[in-house]
Amino acid sequence: MKINLLFFGPLTDITGCSATTVEEVKDIETLLEKISIQYPGLKNQRFVIAVNHDIVKTNTPLPDKSEVAFLPPYAGG
Amino acid sequence: MKKNVLTEGAIPPSFIAESISKHSSKKNIGAHSIFLGQVRNDVINEEEVQAIEYSAYREMAEKEFAIIREEAFERYDITCMHLHHSIGKVKAGEISLFVFVSSAHRPPATEACRWVVEAIKSRVPVYGKELFADQKYTWKKSEQDQDIKEEDALKGL
Numbered sequence: 333m334k335i336n337l338l339f340f341g342p343l344t345d346i347t348g349c350s351a352t353t354v355e356e357v358k359d360i361e362t363l364l365e366k367i368s369i370q371y372p373g374l375k376n377q378r379f380v381i382a383v384n385h386d387i388v389k390t391n392t393p394l395p396d397k398s399e400v401a402f403l404p405p406y407a408g409g
Numbered sequence: 410m411k412k413n414v415l416t417e418g419a420i421p422p423s424f425i426a427e428s429i430s431k432h433s434s435k436k437n438i439g440a441h442s443i444f445l446g447q448v449r450n451d452v453i454n455e456e457e458v459q460a461i462e463y464s465a466y467r468e469m470a471e472k473e474f475a476i477i478r479e480e481a482f483e484r485y486d487i488t489c490m491h492l493h494h495s496i497g498k499v500k501a502g503e504i505s506l507f508v509f510v511s512s513a514h515r516p517p518a519t520e521a522c523r524w525v526v527e528a529i530k531s532r533v534p535v536y537g538k539e540l541f542a543d544q545k546y547t548w549k550k551s552e553q554d555q556d557i558k559e560e561d562a563l564k565g566l
Contacts (some may be wrong), residue, residue, distance in 0.1 A: 408535025
């Protein structure tokens with residue numbers, strides 16, 4: 333199974349990418365553990381997480397081919 | 410066909426003028442309230458912002474723009490609304506946000522316009538790189554950093 337990750341704003345500098353994929357992560361908590369090792373710079377960053385365009389506030393299962401976006405504070409307008 | 414709010418590059422003043430003139434056929438309108446966001450040449454660490462390069466989580470941004478639109482129509486007695494937000498590079502002095510609200514009478518137009526602008530700034534996943542003269546940049550700070558409350562961000566990271 334594969335999950336698509338998207339990074340926005342300053343998180344693109346911290347991770348060095350705007351899009352990547354991960355495999356074998358069943359839920360948000362597992363994903364966070366994995367990426368905090370892969371991108372340790374994320375540890376001090378504030379962001380919300382959206383799964384398939386909906387913001388999630390609790391641990392959420394990740395179906396295959398989900399799109400998970402890491403959204404730092406918005407700066408539009 | 411629904412039009413996207415995100416539009417490539419700066420919003421030309423002529424487009425704003427055309428939008429106004431297109432409404433002259435809607436004779437039930439008595440008031441227009443227009444907000445224009447212009448890129449400002451802020452000085453940061455003694456360097457002047459030359460442009461902002463906007464980026465966005467497009468699908469989610471368009472989804473949120475649509476929700477904000479619907480909510481505005483529910484909250485205020487308005488006749489129509491047009492939203493345009495730039496994506497890509499917009500130079501200092503150019504327009505990057507155009508909110509245009511019309512109603513029969515003044516108060517709903519001005520109140521709705523203000524509400525929509527604040528909603529866009531706090532709820533739409535848009536980001537900006539402030540570009541300086543020498544290829545340097547900084548990320549535009551969120552006005553409402555505190556909007557992402559501690560309990561909304563997932564704990565553990």
